[in-house]
Amino acid sequence: EVQLVESGGGLVQPGQSLRLSCTGSGFTFGDTTMSWVRQAPGKGLEWVGFIRSKTYGGTTENAASVKGRFTISRDDSKKIAYLQMNSLKGEDTAVYYCTCTDSGRYKGAEKYWGQGILVTVSS
Amino acid sequence: DIVMTQSPDSLAVSLGARATINCKSSQSVLYSSNNQNYLAWYQQKPGQSPKVLIYWASTRESGVPDRFSGSGSGTDFTLTISSLQAEDVAVYYCQQYYSTPYTFGQGTKLEIK
Numbered sequence: 714e715v716q717l718v719e720s721g722g723g724l725v726q727p728g729q730s731l732r733l734s735c736t737g738s739g740f741t742f743g744d745t746t747m748s749w750v751r752q753a754p755g756k757g758l759e760w761v762g763f764i765r766s767k768t769y770g771g772t773t774e775n776a777a778s779v780k781g782r783f784t785i786s787r788d789d790s791k792k793i794a795y796l797q798m799n800s801l802k803g804e805d806t807a808v809y810y811c812t813c814t815d816s817g818r819y820k821g822a823e824k825y826w827g828q829g830i831l832v833t834v835s836s
Numbered sequence: 837d838i839v840m841t842q843s844p845d846s847l848a849v850s851l852g853a854r855a856t857i858n859c860k861s862s863q864s865v866l867y868s869s870n871n872q873n874y875l876a877w878y879q880q881k882p883g884q885s886p887k888v889l890i891y892w893a894s895t896r897e898s899g900v901p902d903r904f905s906g907s908g909s910g911t912d913f914t915l916t917i918s919s920l921q922a923e924d925v926a927v928y929y930c931q932q933y934y935s936t937p938y939t940f941g942q943g944t945k946l947e948i949k
Contacts, residue, residue: 748938750886758878758886758929760938774936777837810885820933822876822891829885 715739715825717811722830725801729834733796735811735827744768744816747787747794748823751807761785761809764794769819779805801834808832838862838932842941848949855917857944859930864910867934874934877906877915880943881926889928890915922948 721733735747748763762775764785773785784797794811808829814821839862849855865874873893878886888897890906893913903918917924925948930941 757927757943758880758931758940760931760940763938776937820874822888822931822933823878823886824888824891824897826885826887 715813717813717825717827719809719811719827719830722809722832724833724835726836727802727834729801730797730799731801731832732798733809733811733830733832735794735796737792737794737811737813740813740825741816742792743789745813746818746821747785748812748814749785749794749796750810750812750823750826751805752810752829753804753807756807759807761796765819766817768817798832801832803834806832806834837937838865838935838939840930840932840939840941842928842930842944844944845942846945846947848947849917849920850949851922852919853949855920855924855946857915857928857930857946859908859913859915859941861911861913861932865932865934866910873909873913874932875906875908875913876931876933877904878929878931879924879926880929886929917946920946920948 716738718736746765749761764773782800786795810829811827812823841860843858875893877890880886894906905916907914927943927945
């Protein structure tokens, strides 16, 4: 069974940093593109970005709203994907979901989702 | 960026009736080399994570009831629930994964009439 478990959320002040982790199990982590999607309170879904598997270069893509502030990385030996969030703003307040496609795919729908973790940016 | 626009924003349907949600993309999400539409539909029930229902515009995810179906190609897509059940109350989103940023529609809230 595929499982994605996010951790590291919480309350931070504007301008501060936070790192989210996503631990995967039940699938070939190293062959899978790992993504982050967020949802502000009462709002819709917003794609944050992804990191491709090393098969596809391990490259990352990010939404314009987070580019230059958020960085996605991965440690395949630990089966963890990270979302490093710097210079946080109030509008980054959201539930952050870790998601992934089917293993081995270059592109695909977000087949699997974590339970989500809340990040609150407030003074 | 590809803009995804869903209609309607909300929908109330009687139990057992058909529900139809539309999704329009600002540019085609059909990849000509493999004739696949890079379009997915998700269901999000209150307090839960989203769940994929349909991908490649019309492929039903394993375990999804066959009352859910997806259709369309290019820029116009439809999610149909053939006979609405009480457990289908949720917000439904379309998403294109043709090009980054992988954009979502604004969501359609489905309720029981």
